[in-house]
Amino acid sequence: MFGARFLARALRSCSSAPCPGHRPPARLSVRDALGAQSTSGERVKVQGWIRSVRSQKEVLFLHINDGSSLESLQVVADSSFDNRELAFGSSVEVQGQLVKSPSKKQNMELKAEKIEVVGNCDATAFPFKYKERHPLEYLRQYPHLRCRTNALGSILRVRSEATAAIHSFFKDNGFVHIHTPIITSNDCEGAGELFQVEPSSKIKMPEENFFNVPAFLTVSGQLHLEVMSGAFTQVFTFGPTFRAENSQSRRHLAEFYMVEAEISFVESLQDLMQVMEGLFKTATMMVLSNCPEDVELCHKFIAPGQKERLEHMLKNNFLIISYTEAVEILKQSSQNFTFTPEWGVDLHTEHEKYLVKHCGNIPVFVINYPLALKPFYMRDNEDGPQHTVAAVDLLVPGVGELFGGSLREERYHFLEQRLARSGLTETYQWYLDLRRFGSVPHGGFGMGFERYLQCILGIDNIKDVIPFPRFTHSCIL
Amino acid sequence: MFGARFLARALRSCSSAPCPGHRPPARLSVRDALGAQSTSGERVKVQGWIRSVRSQKEVLFLHINDGSSLESLQVVADSSFDNRELAFGSSVEVQGQLVKSPSKKQNMELKAEKIEVVGNCDATAFPFKYKERHPLEYLRQYPHLRCRTNALGSILRVRSEATAAIHSFFKDNGFVHIHTPIITSNDCEGAGELFQVEPSSKIKMPEENFFNVPAFLTVSGQLHLEVMSGAFTQVFTFGPTFRAENSQSRRHLAEFYMVEAEISFVESLQDLMQVMEGLFKTATMMVLSNCPEDVELCHKFIAPGQKERLEHMLKNNFLIISYTEAVEILKQSSQNFTFTPEWGVDLHTEHEKYLVKHCGNIPVFVINYPLALKPFYMRDNEDGPQHTVAAVDLLVPGVGELFGGSLREERYHFLEQRLARSGLTETYQWYLDLRRFGSVPHGGFGMGFERYLQCILGIDNIKDVIPFPRFTHSCIL
Numbered sequence: 028m029f030g031a032r033f034l035a036r037a038l039r040s041c042s043s044a045p046c047p048g049h050r051p052p053a054r055l056s057v058r059d060a061l062g063a064q065s066t067s068g069e070r071v072k073v074q075g076w077i078r079s080v081r082s083q084k085e086v087l088f089l090h091i092n093d094g095s096s097l098e099s100l101q102v103v104a105d106s107s108f109d110n111r112e113l114a115f116g117s118s119v120e121v122q123g124q125l126v127k128s129p130s131k132k133q134n135m136e137l138k139a140e141k142i143e144v145v146g147n148c149d150a151t152a153f154p155f156k157y158k159e160r161h162p163l164e165y166l167r168q169y170p171h172l173r174c175r176t177n178a179l180g181s182i183l184r185v186r187s188e189a190t191a192a193i194h195s196f197f198k199d200n201g202f203v204h205i206h207t208p209i210i211t212s213n214d215c216e217g218a219g220e221l222f223q224v225e226p227s228s229k230i231k232m233p234e235e236n237f238f239n240v241p242a243f244l245t246v247s248g249q250l251h252l253e254v255m256s257g258a259f260t261q262v263f264t265f266g267p268t269f270r271a272e273n274s275q276s277r278r279h280l281a282e283f284y285m286v287e288a289e290i291s292f293v294e295s296l297q298d299l300m301q302v303m304e305g306l307f308k309t310a311t312m313m314v315l316s317n318c319p320e321d322v323e324l325c326h327k328f329i330a331p332g333q334k335e336r337l338e339h340m341l342k343n344n345f346l347i348i349s350y351t352e353a354v355e356i357l358k359q360s361s362q363n364f365t366f367t368p369e370w371g372v373d374l375h376t377e378h379e380k381y382l383v384k385h386c387g388n389i390p391v392f393v394i395n396y397p398l399a400l401k402p403f404y405m406r407d408n409e410d411g412p413q414h415t416v417a418a419v420d421l422l423v424p425g426v427g428e429l430f431g432g433s434l435r436e437e438r439y440h441f442l443e444q445r446l447a448r449s450g451l452t453e454t455y456q457w458y459l460d461l462r463r464f465g466s467v468p469h470g471g472f473g474m475g476f477e478r479y480l481q482c483i484l485g486i487d488n489i490k491d492v493i494p495f496p497r498f499t500h501s502c503i504l
Numbered sequence: 505m506f507g508a509r510f511l512a513r514a515l516r517s518c519s520s521a522p523c524p525g526h527r528p529p530a531r532l533s534v535r536d537a538l539g540a541q542s543t544s545g546e547r548v549k550v551q552g553w554i555r556s557v558r559s560q561k562e563v564l565f566l567h568i569n570d571g572s573s574l575e576s577l578q579v580v581a582d583s584s585f586d587n588r589e590l591a592f593g594s595s596v597e598v599q600g601q602l603v604k605s606p607s608k609k610q611n612m613e614l615k616a617e618k619i620e621v622v623g624n625c626d627a628t629a630f631p632f633k634y635k636e637r638h639p640l641e642y643l644r645q646y647p648h649l650r651c652r653t654n655a656l657g658s659i660l661r662v663r664s665e666a667t668a669a670i671h672s673f674f675k676d677n678g679f680v681h682i683h684t685p686i687i688t689s690n691d692c693e694g695a696g697e698l699f700q701v702e703p704s705s706k707i708k709m710p711e712e713n714f715f716n717v718p719a720f721l722t723v724s725g726q727l728h729l730e731v732m733s734g735a736f737t738q739v740f741t742f743g744p745t746f747r748a749e750n751s752q753s754r755r756h757l758a759e760f761y762m763v764e765a766e767i768s769f770v771e772s773l774q775d776l777m778q779v780m781e782g783l784f785k786t787a788t789m790m791v792l793s794n795c796p797e798d799v800e801l802c803h804k805f806i807a808p809g810q811k812e813r814l815e816h817m818l819k820n821n822f823l824i825i826s827y828t829e830a831v832e833i834l835k836q837s838s839q840n841f842t843f844t845p846e847w848g849v850d851l852h853t854e855h856e857k858y859l860v861k862h863c864g865n866i867p868v869f870v871i872n873y874p875l876a877l878k879p880f881y882m883r884d885n886e887d888g889p890q891h892t893v894a895a896v897d898l899l900v901p902g903v904g905e906l907f908g909g910s911l912r913e914e915r916y917h918f919l920e921q922r923l924a925r926s927g928l929t930e931t932y933q934w935y936l937d938l939r940r941f942g943s944v945p946h947g948g949f950g951m952g953f954e955r956y957l958q959c960i961l962g963i964d965n966i967k968d969v970i971p972f973p974r975f976t977h978s979c980i981l
Contacts, residue, residue, distance in 0.1 A: 056678055056737070074769040075737070076942050093768075094736030095678060118942040120769070145769075146914070146943035153941050171934040172941065174735035183736070187681040194671055201533055201572060204664040208972040209686065209721075209744045210699075210759050212979045222687075223704040226697055226748035227720060237748060237758070238979035243704060244686075251972060251981065258651035259571030259660070260533070260552070266743070267686045271703035271714060281714070282687050291570075292551040292597070292622075437623070457648040457981060464630050464649065465553050465595040466623035495685040495728060502689045502715035504728065504934060 052122050058095035063135050066126050073100060073137055074120045074145070076175065079157065082109050089113065089142075091121065094174075097181050097320045101128065104139035115157040116148030116175075163329070163491045170495055170503050178329065181321035182492055185314060186480060188321075192313035193265060193286055193476075196306055202288065203259040207248030209267065212240045213454065220271035221246065222281075244269035247473060250404075250458060252289035253435060256469055257461055263288040265476070273499050277488045278376075278426070280477065282497040289471035296419050296434065299470045300392050303421055303430050304345050306474070307390070311341060311483055322484065330485025336424060337483055339388060345421070346391040350374075351413065353382055353393050360385075370413060371397050374420075379427040390423045403445040404458075406434035406470075419472070426482045432472025437462060529599050535572035540612050543603050550577060550614055551597045551622070553652065556634065559586050566590065566619075568598065571651075574658050574797045578605065581616035592634040593625030593652075640806070640968045647972055647980050655806065658798035659969055662791060663957060665798075669790035670742060670763055670953075673783055679765065680736040684725030686744065689717045690931065697748035698723065699758075721746035724950060727881070727935060729766035730912060733946055734938050740765040742953070750976050754965045755853075755904070757954065759974040766948035773896050773911065776947045777869050780898055780907050781822050783951070784867070788818060788960055799961065807962025813901060814960055816865060822898070823868040827851075828890065830859055830870050837862075847890060848874050851897075856904040867900045880922040881935075883911035883947075896949070903959045909949025914939060 052070040055063075060073055075093030082088075087109050090099035102121050113119070120143045128136040154169050155161060155176060166173035173179045197204065210224055222244040226237050236242065248264045255262040268285045286306075293299060315322055326334040348356070357368035357378050366375045374382075374393070383391060395408060395415040405416035421430035436442045439462040446452045446459070480492040490496040495504055529547040532540075537550055552570030559565075564586045567576035579598050590596070597620045605613040631646050632638060632653060643650040650656045674681065687701055699721040703714050713719065725741045732739040745762045763783075770776060792799055803811040825833070834845035834855055843852045851859075851870070860868060872885060872892040882893035898907035913919045916939040923929045923936070957969040967973040972981055 058678070074944070094680065095738075116942045118944045145945070146939070146941075148942045149940050171731045171937060172734075174732055180735060183682070183732075184680060186683070190681050190683075191671065191675055194668065198668055201535070203571065203661060204667050205660070205971055206663075206667075206744070206761060208759060208974060208979075208981075210746075210974050210979060211981065213981065221704040222701050222714075224699050224701060224721065227700040227718070228697060228748075237699075237976060238974070239977045240979060241704070242974075242979045244701065254648045254981070255651055255660075255971065257649075258657055261572075267683070269687075271705075282685060284683060460648060462623070463626050464623075464652075465593045465625045467551070467595045468622070494682055494732065497685060497687050497715070497719075499714060500716045502685075502687060502717060502719045504685075504688065504690065504731070 055125075056095040057091060057093045057098070057100045060100050060125055060137065061096065061098055061133065061135055063125055066124070066135070068124060070122060070140070071125050071137070072120060072122050073102075075100070075118070077113060077115055077117050077119060077148075080113055080115065082106065087113075089119070089121075091119065091137075094180060094184075097177060097184075097324060098133070101130075101133055101136040102139050102142070103136055104142060108139060108142050110144075112144040112147055113142070114148055114150055116150065116153050116155070118145040118148075119143060120145055160328070163486075163488065167490060167496075174494070177324060179491070181318075181324045182480070182484065182486065183494060184318055184321045185325075185484060186492065186494075188314050188317045189310060189476075189480060189483075190265070192310040192317070193306070195313070196309050197263045197288070200261070202261040202263045203255070205248075205252060205255045205262050205264050207245065207251040207264045207266065207287075209245050210238070210242050211245045211251075212238065212242055213250065220273075222269050222271045246270060247285065248287050249289065249471060249473065252287055252471060253458070253461060253469070256289040256291045256471070257465070257467070260291045261288070275499060278478070280489055280493065280496055280498050283489070283493070284476035285473045286476055286479075287471065287473040289469060291467045291469040293434065293470045294468045296394050296417055296470070299432055299434070299472060300345070300347065300419060303392075303419075303432065303472055303474070307421075307429075307479075308341055310479075311337070314483065325484040325486065330487075333485030336388065336485070340390055340423065343389045346386050346389055347394060348382075348386075348391060349394055350396045350415065353378075356385055357381060371399065373400055376427050379422045383422050383424050383427075388424045390421055390429075392419050392421050394419045401433070403442070403449055403451065404433075404435050406436045407441055407445075417470070423482050425485065426478045429478050429482060430472050430474045432470065434468065434470040437466045437468050439463060439466065532602075533572040534568060534570045534575070534577045537577050537602055537614065538573065538575055538610065538612055540602055543601070543612070545601065547599060547617070548602050548614070549597060549599050550579075552577070552595070554590060554592055554594050554596055554625075557590055557592065559583065564590075566596070566598075566616075568596065568614075571657060571661075574654060574661075574801060575610070578607075578610055578613040579616050579619070580613055581619060585616060585619050587621075589621040589624055590619070591625055591627055593627065593630050593632070595622040595625075596620060597622055637805070640963075640965065644967060644973075651971070654801060656968070658795075658801045659957070659961065659963065660971060661795055661798045662802075662961060663969065663971075665791050665794045666787060666953075666957060666960075667742070669787040669794070670783070672790070673786050674740045674765070677738070679738040679740045680732070682725075682729060682732045682739050682741050684722065684728040684741045684743065684764075686722050687715070687719050688722050688728075689715065689719055690727065697750075699746050699748045723747060724762065725764050726766065726948060726950065729764055729948060730935070730938060730946070733766040733768045733948070734942070734944070737768045738765070752976060754967075755955070757966055757970065757973055757975050760966075760970070761953035762950045763953055763956075764948065764950040766946060768944045768946040770911065770947045771945045773869075773871050773894055773947070776909055776911070776949060777822070777824065777896060780869075780896075780909065780949055780951070784898075784906075784956075785818055787956075788814070791960065802961040802963065807964075810962030813865065813962070817867055817901065820866045823863050823866055824871060825859075825863075825868060826871055827873045827892065830855075833862055834858060848876065850877055853904050856899045860899050860901050860904075865901045867898055867906070869896050869898050871896045873897075878910070880919070880926055880928065881910075881912050883913045884918055884922075894947070900959050902962065903955045906955050906959060907949050907951045909947065911945065911947040914943045914945050916940060916943065
C-alpha cells in the first residue's frame with residue numbers, strides 16, 4: 028500500500044485523481060495498521076492473504092498478511108461472517124475499524140464490518156498447510172509459492188533491506204554507483220568457467236558473432252570499475268555475476284550477486300580493510316534495526332545460536348593475519364586436513380574454517396598471498412624470498428571467504444611485464460592505458476551478497492537466500 | 505574520499521586504525537573542499553587529476569578534479585612549484601590550507617604548500633585535449649577514458665543519483681526490492697530476439713544443456729515479479745535486460761536497464777498510472793535537487809532548450825488517451841506517415857512522436873490496446889466490437905515510449921483459455937498456479953532506465969547514458 032505521503036503527492040500531481048466527494052475507507056498496509064498510534068474511528072480497508080482462521084461460537088478471528096511485515100493483522104468479526112471460502116491462503120479485503128487490541132500479542136486489531144473474498148485458495152492442491160512449519164528444503168520445490176511462507180518472506184525482506192543498506196552505505200560515503208556491464212568480451216579472473224552469450228536464432232547472422240567477438244557473462248565488474256575509479260575516485264557496483272561451474276554445493280550458484288568497490292589514491296591494504304569492515308558492520312546494523320522481527324525469525328527457528336555469533340562478530344575488531352602466518356597456524360594444527368597446508372598453495376574451505384575457529388570466531392583478514400596464485404592485476408609487494416602480492420580475503424564464521432580484494436598494480440612497467448608474461452598485452456592495452464594517463468595507486472574488493480546474507484542470518488544453503496536460484500541442472504521459471 | 509562521519513566510525517570500529525599521534529592533514533574530496541563553510545586553518549590534503557594549468561609570473565593556478573563534483577578545486581601555488589609534469593590529465597596530491605577564494609567563481613581555494621605528481625599523463629597520446637570540448641560521438645571511441653571528461657562525468661553522476669532516487673521512491677512507498685533472475689528458461693514477451701546462454705567450454709557436458717533446459721537472458725522480470733507480488737503486495741526490480749535485436753538505432757541497446765514494479769490489489773489503470781507519474785516526477789525532482797550542476801551542463805551544452813521542456817513535463821498533469829482515440833488523431837492528421845495508422849496495428853515511433861507533439865509536448869498515457877497485439881498475460885477488457893486489453897504505454901517528448909504496463913489477467917479461466925490458444929498451458933502451469941491460490945487483481949509496469957535518462961537530460965543517443973554500451977557488432981572492454 029502507499030503511505031499517506033505518497034498518496035497525497037500522487038493525487039496532487041496526477042491528472043487521474045478522482046474527485047474527493049464521499050471518502051472511501053483509507054487503504055492501509057498490514058504494517059501501517061499494526062503500527063498505527065491512534066484510533067481515529069475512521070473506517071479503513073486492509074487487503075491480504077489469510078494466514079489463519081479461528082472460528083468460535085460468536086466470534087471469528089482471521090489473521091491477514093500482505094507481506095509488508097512478518098506479523099499478520101488480527102481481524103475480529105461476528106461469526107455470521109464465517110464462510111467456507113475464508114480459508115488459509117485465500118485473498119481477502121476487509122473493511123472496518125482499527126481498534127486497540129485487548130490482547131498483548133498485538134498493538135491493533137481490525138473490527139470487521141465487511142469481508143470480501145477476492146480469490147479462493149485450492150487447499151488440497153496448495154503445497155503449504157495451515158500451522159505447519161515446512162523445512163526450507165521442502166519449500167525449494169515451489170519457487171513460485173515459497174515467498175508466501177513466513178521463512179522466505181522474512182529472508183527476502185531482509186535481502187531487500189540489506190540491498191538498501193549497502194546502497195546507502197556507499198552513497199553516504201561519497202561513492203558513485205556504476206552499472207558495470209553484464210555481457211563482456213573479457214574474462215576478469217582468468218579463472219572460473221564462463222557462460223557464453225549468442226542470439227538464440229542464428230538465422231540472421233550465421234557466420235559471425237553478434238558482437239563480432241566472443242561475448243561472455245561477467246564474472247566481476249572490477250576492471251570496469253577501475254576505469255571509473257580513474258574518474259570518480261570512489262565507485263561501486265552491485266549486480267549479478269556468473270560462474271558456469273558444475274557445482275551443487277551449499278555455497279555456490281551459477282548466478283549470484285556481488286557488491287564491488289574500487290577506490291583511487293588508496294596506498295595500503297589497511298585502508299581497504301577499513302572500508303570492508305565498515306561496510307559489513309554498518310549494513311548489518313541497519314538491517315538489524317530496520318527489520319528486527321525478520322532477522323529474529325531466522326535466528327530463532329532456522330539458526331539457533333546465530334544471534335550470539337553475529338553479535339560476537341559485530342562487537343569485535345576484525346583480525347588480520349598474513350597468508351604466511353595462516354599457513355604456519357595450519358601446519359601447527361593437530362587437525363588432519365584433506366589437503367595438506369603448504370606455502371604457495373591455495374587455502375581450502377577446511378583451512379578457512381579452521382582459521383576462523385582458531386581466531387575465536389571473529390572475522391579475519393588474510394593478507395599478502397603468493398604472487399603465483401593470484402591474477403595479473405594484483406600489486407606486487409616486491410618482497411622475498413617468498414614473493415607476494417597485496418591481496419586480502421575476509422574469512423567469516425560459517426561461510427568462509429566473504430570478501431576478496433587487493434591493491435591493483437598501478438605501475439605501468441610492472442603491469443606490462445606481468446601481462447607480457449601471460450601473453451595478454453594486446454587484449455589489455457586499454458587497461459594499460461589507465462596507467463599511462465594519470466595513474467594512481469588504487470584498490471578494491473568484492474563481497475558475495477548471498478554469502479553475506481547467509482552469514483548474518485545463519486542460512487545454511489545459498490539457494491534459500493536468493494529469490495530464484497540458478498545452478499547446474501536447474502533454471503526453474 | 506570518506507566523509508568525516510565515516511572515518512570516525514571506521515576508525516572506531518576497525519582494528520587496523522593507526523595510533524593518532526601527530527595528525528596527518530585531513531583528506532578531503534574536491535566536493536567537500538568546495539563546500540567547506542569555515543577555514544579553520546588546518547592543513548588538508550586533496551587528490552585528483554589536473555584539469556587545467558595556468559602559469560603566471562609569480563603564481564601558478566591548477567584546477568583539480570576528483571569526480572566528486574563537476575566543479576574543480578582551484579589550487580593556488582607559488583610559481584616555484586611549476587614543473588613540466590604538472591600537466592593536463594596528470595594525477596596529483598596537494599597539501600595546503602583551504603581559504604576563502606577572493607574570486608566569485610568559487611567559494612574556496614587551496615593554498616598549496618606541497619604538490620606531488622602521482623602519475624604522469626602522456627599528453628601526446630591522451631585522446632582529450634586541454635580546453636577542447638569533444639563531441640559525444642568522438643568520446644564514444646574511448647570507453648575506458650571518456651568518463652574523465654566533464655560531459656560523461658556529469659551524465660554518469662546523474663545516472664548514479666537517478667538510481668538512488670528510484671530505489672528511494674520505492675522504499676519510501678513500501679515496495680520490497682526483488683532481484684529477478686537474469687538467466688531464465690522462459691521468454692516473457694514472446695517477442696524480441698533472445699540471447700541464449702551456454703558454458704563456454706562444452707567439454708564437461710557435451711550432450712546436454714548446463715541447466716538441462718535452454719536458458720536465455722531475461723527480457724523482463726515481470727513474471728517473476730508477479731510471483732513476488734503474490735506475497736509482498738508491492739515489489740520492484742531494477743536490473744539489466746537484454747534484446748538480441750540487430751539494431752543500430754539511437755534508442756536501442758542489446759543490454760539495458762529496466763525499472764519494473766508489480767502491485768497487488770490494483771483494479772484500474774488509473775492506480776497504475778498514478779504510480780508511474782509519481783515515479784517519474786519524484787525521481788526527477790530528486791535528481792534536479794541533488795546534482796543541479798550536472799543536469800545544467802547537459803541542458804546548457806548538449807541539449808539547449810531541454811531545461812524548459814523538462815519543466816513543462818514536470819509542472820503539467822500527464823494526459824490520458826485511449827489507443828482508439830490515438831488512432832483517430834493520427835488518421836485525422838495531415839502528416840504523411842510512412843506507416844498508415846490503422847486500428848489493430850501497432851503504433852510506430854513516428855506515430856508516438858506525433859501524438860506527443862499533438863498533446864502539447866506533455867507526456868501522454870495511451871491505454872486499452874487491441875487484444876490481438878498484446879501478450880497473453882494482459883487483462884481482457886471484455887469490450888467490443890473492438891476487443892482490447894488493459895494495457896498502458898507512456899509516451900514522452902523526444903524519446904517516445906518510456907513506460908509500458910498493464911493490468912494482468914488474474915482470472916484463472918480467462919488466462920487458461922488464452923494460454924491454451926497459444927499452446928502455452930504446460931509451460932506456464934506455475935503461472936496459472938498463482939491464480940489458483942488466492943489470486944488478486946494486480947498490475948505493473950516497466951520503465952526503460954536509459955530512455956528515462958535521455959528524456960530528462962536531452963541526450964540524443966542512448967549509448968551516451970550507459971557506462972559501457974553493448975549493441976550489434978560492439979562489446980568493447
